[in-house]
Amino acid sequence: MLKTLIDAFALISTWEVIIAMFAASVYGLVIGSLPGLSATMATALLVPVTFYLSPIAAIATIVAASSMAIFSGDIPGALLRIPGTPASAAYADEAYAMTRKGQAELALGAGVWFSAVGGIAGVLSLMILAPPLAEIALSFSTFEYFWLALLGLMCATLVARSSPVKAIAGMFIGLLVACIGIENPGGVPRFTFGLTDLFGGIEPIPALVGVFAVAQVMRAMLTPEPPPLPRRKFGSIMAGQWKLTKLYHWQMTRGNIVGIIIGVLPGAGADMAAWVSYAMSKRFSKEPEKFGTGHVEGLVEAGASNNASIASGWVPSLLFGIPGDTIAAIAIGVLYMKGLNPGPTLFTEKASSMYAIYLMFIIANIMMIPLGIAMIRVAAYILLAPRSAIMPIIMLCCAVGSFAIGNNMFGVVTVAAFGVIGYVMEANGYPVAAMVLGIVMGTMVEQAFVTSLIKSDGSILPFFERPVAAILAAMAIGALLWPVMVWVWRKVKPAQPAAATSR
C-alpha cells in the first residue's frame, strides 16, 4: 500500500505531468468561463493533445480541465446570468441575484470553495468505493456485465430531462452507430456500405467532438451574442467562506453525497447533480422564501454537488468501462488508447496508476482555489473576447484534432456528420448524452449479449440464474418500466398537477 502510494507520487511528480496539469487547468478555466463552451467540449477538444502525452499526463489533463471547467462556469453565471457550462445553469439566477445585491465576491468565493470541497469529497468516494466494488466485479461473468451495461443505459434515459422514449431512441441510435464496422462477433463488414473508411467503425472521440463542439458552433450561428461583462473591482473572495462552511456544513455534506450518487449513475453528470441539489436545498431549507433573491445556501449545496459528481463519475468508468457522465465517456476513450483498459483488474495490476489518478484529482481541486481566484479577477478581460473570435478557433481545433486521431480525413467527415446529428437531435428534444453513451458502450453491450447468448445456447434462463445477475436484471427491467408506470399513474390520476410528478 505504502509502496504503491510512493510509486504513484513518482508517477505524477514529473515535469510533463506538472506542466500538463497546470496548462490544462488554465485551459479548463478559460473554456468553462466562456458561455456556450461546456466542460464536456473542453475535454473532447483536449483528446487529440493527449495522444502525444504519457498515459498519466494524458489523464492529468482531463482531470484538471474538467474539474476547473465545472467551477469556472459559475463565473459568467454570477456576473452575467449566463451559465458558462450547463452545470452552473441551476443556480445562475441565484448567483446573479447575489451580484445585484453587491455580494458577487461571496457568490464567486462560494463557487470556488465549495467546488474544491466537493471535488475532494468526490475523490474520497472514488477511493473508498472503487476497490471493494472491484473485488465484487472480479467474479462477474458476461451475464452480469450485460445487465450492468443495460442498467447503465437505462439510467441514462431515466435521468434525461426529456421524454424517456426519445432518450431510449437516442440510446438506440448510439448503439446502432457502434454496430458499424467489422469488429463484431462474426468479423464481417456490417453497415459499411462498401466504404473502407467505415471498416474500423466510427471512432467515439470524433463523434463526441462533433456532437459537443461542432453542434455548439452551429447553434451559435443562430443565437444572438451574449452581452459583454461589465468590469468591476472585487473585494476579498475567500472572506466569509469558512463561516459559510460552518453555517451550512450539513447542506454541503448533503450536496456532496447527492453529487457522488448522481455522478456514479451512468449518463447523469454535473448538470443533473446541480439541478437536483439546488432543488433539494430549497425543499429542505429553513428559509425557502429567500431562494431566488440572492441567498447563498443553494449555491453552497449545488456547488458542492456538481464538482463531487465529476470524480465519482470515474467509479463506473474505471471499474466497468461504463461512463458515469459524458466527460467520463471521453476519459474512457483515452484510457483505452493509453493501455489502461477499464476493468476490475486495473485496481490490482495498475494500482499505482489508480493512486496517481486519485492524487491528481486531489491536487487539481487544491489548485482550483488559487487559480480560481486568479481567474475570477481576470474574467472580465477574458470575457471581452467576442464569440466571433472564439468559435472559428474551435472550428479549426475540431478539424485538426479529428484529423490527428487517425491521421486521415475521414475523422473530419465524422466530426461534421455528428455535428449535424447532434444539432438536429438536440433541437428536437432527443438527449445527445444518451446517444453518446450508446456509442461508447455499444461494443461492450454487444459482446456481453452475444457471448451470453452463445454460452446459454440461445436460452434466456441463464440470464437470470446467477444471484447478482438476477438482481441487476430486476433493476434494469424496473428502470425500463418506470416511465411506463409513471405514465399510467398520470393517466389514472389526471387531477394531479403535472409539476408534482415531474421529479
Place this chain on the structure above:
Amino acid sequence: MRLPDSVTGSFLVVLGAAAAYGGWILPPVPGQPVGPNVFPLVIGCGLALCGLAIVFGIGHSFEEEEALVPMEDGQAAAPPPQGKLYGLRALLPPALLLFYVVAADRLGFIITAAIMVYVTSTALGARWKLALPLAALSPFAIHLIFGKLLRVPLPAGLLPAPW
C-alpha cells in the same frame, strides 16, 4: 430546426426497420446460433418501436420546455431575423469542415484554415477588422501547436508553414 414529432418518429421507424433488415441479411457464422446479425436486429426493432411511440406522442408529457432566461432591464436581445434561409446558416460549420476535407490537400493547411476562420468569424458578425487578422494569424498558431509541437502531419499544399 424543430421538426414535428411525427416526422422524427417516422424517420426513426424507417431507420430501425432498415437496420433490422440490414442485420437480418448478414451471413450467419457457421456452426454458431448467434452471430453479427442478432444485435442490429434487436436494436433495429427497438428503434422502430420507439419511433412508433414518438409518432403517437407517448411520453411527450415528460418533456420540459426549455425555459429561456429573459434579459434584465428591458435590454432584451432583438429576435433574430427569421427568414427562410436564416436557418441554413447552422449548416455552415459542417459545410466548412467538408470544405476542409476536400481542399486541405490541394491548398494546404494554412490557406484552408484561413478561409474557414474568415468565413466562420464573418458569419458570427465580426467586422473585417477582426476577421482578417484572425484569419491571418490563427492558422499559424494552430499549426505551431499541432503541426510543430504535436507532429500532426498537416498538409503543406501551396503555402507551407515557415518552420
